Amino acid sequence: MRQLPEAFNAHIEMGATTMCRAWRLTRRDGAVLGFTEHDHALDFDGTTFEAASGFAASEARVASGLQAPAAAVEGGFSSAAITEADLAAGRYDGARVELFLVNWRAPEVQHALLALQEIGEVSRAGPGFSAELRSFAHRLQQPTGRIYNRRCDADLGDGRCRVDMTVGGRRVMALVAAVETPDRLVIAGLPDLGAGHFRLGRLRFDAGILAGRTVAVEESGATEGGAASIRLWLPLEAEPVVGDPVTLSIGCDKSFAMCRERFGNGLNFQGFPHMPGSDFAYSYVSGETTHDGSVLFD
Template identity: 55%
Template sequence: MRTLPTALASHLAGDATTMCHCWRVTRRDGIVLGFTEHDHVLTFDGTDFLAASGFQAADSETASGLSVEAGEVSGGFSSVAISEADVIAGRYDGATVEVFQANWQAPAEQHVLLRVQEIGEVVRAGGAFRAELRRLTHRLDQVQGRIYGRRCDAVLGDGWCKVDLTDPAYRGSGAVVAVLSQTQVRVSGLDAALGGFYRQGVCRFVTGANAGHAGDIEDHCVGGDGVVLSLWLPPPLPLAVGDTFTVTAGCDKSFGTCGAKFSNILNFRGFPHLPGSDFAFGYADGDTVHDGRPLYE
């Protein structure tokens, strides 16, 4: 049950109200922005809520329980609010949104937090955006904890894996010398690495339009025409010759790669000797030995 401030409750009990919605967006990089549908800037709870964004909420439904209902908010791009470049770069993906209702005549004393949501899908069209607001219960649909499998479930270089990715042996840097497509570039600076060394690794752009953006590497090929990197997804903005980047080695999560490439078998987080589905769904027959011996030596 939500408890309203006394002054706000008295205002809502009156014959006429002066209420509006406000949104506080906390991006994953820590930047906090405030927006309101009112026509003036409102300040409360340590945040300035800008009116220049043209923010407007669509109708939404709220249900009890753990349902994953979603709302929507829309607005126009603004140099003082949300820029199109930031949206393209994914800086608002997964951001937390606090939805307030406030009396615009006295916002500091008369406001209430209605709900906390996360930004889901963002759609751009005609100089404006439309963002889906998801209830936090959507996280319950995501896999939590670990899953038994033959391959490692750690992220290369994290606290489970413990491979030191600051080691120069696992890092490289270079520059784009030719743009073959928006997911494939010919690069310099990686001639010393064997083909495939950076496959399934990470490429982070240092300069250029995509500076700060990191993408997964699909393939790393070395041939007579030079070194070619292929990305799984195109960067938010077009690639250009001269863009510089850093790369880290990739891992296919297999037991063999963990030992041969990283000498890290003791920290392998998979179960390479786990019987497969063929064994699990098999049945006893005269051609198979069932005497309790280990399945793998």
């Protein structure tokens, strides 16, 4: 049970109170922003909570047990608070949100932390946005551990995969040469590479409005004059600037055949390529098959 300071508790019990809500948002890059639904800025707990930010609470659901309650906040874009560019670049994805109940007449001594949440799904409509606030209990619903699968579950080049990404043009630094459409870029400064070299790979923006953002590559064209066309799986919500530095990495379809033939890394394959499929699991003994426990594949 949450214990409130005696003076704060007495103020709440008065009935006619001077209460409001405030949110402290901590992004993954360490930036801290404060917002309040009050009409004046509030200062407490080492943070300034800005008013006139357009923030307002909407629907909230509370559940008992280990269910993950959810709430939402709505707001408008502001050059002094949340910008459309930052939201489009994903800088608020997974941000930590602290919800406070505050007596705006004495915020320094009469405030209480009500909930600790993180930003989930964010949707935009016209000049505003709506952000889902998820309880940390939702992490209990996320899968943990490994799942038996024919395909590899490691990331190309990580400690489990062990593929050396520094050789053979597997990872190259380049520049944005043109933005043809939100999902198609021309990347310059590349070595001579064949068509499809970066297919299923990754493109990371190293500077600019999308700095730190990594997106998936669907297809890549052949390098001509040091430049190649790159098609992304999803369109970019923010447009990079010509000259922005990027890092391109080759991809893998997670199959045992590609791991063995393209990378020579079959010994480190992190899947189960010889696992019998559903057709075998649901089969039955017949005179045409042998079920003697012998090895299925050599």
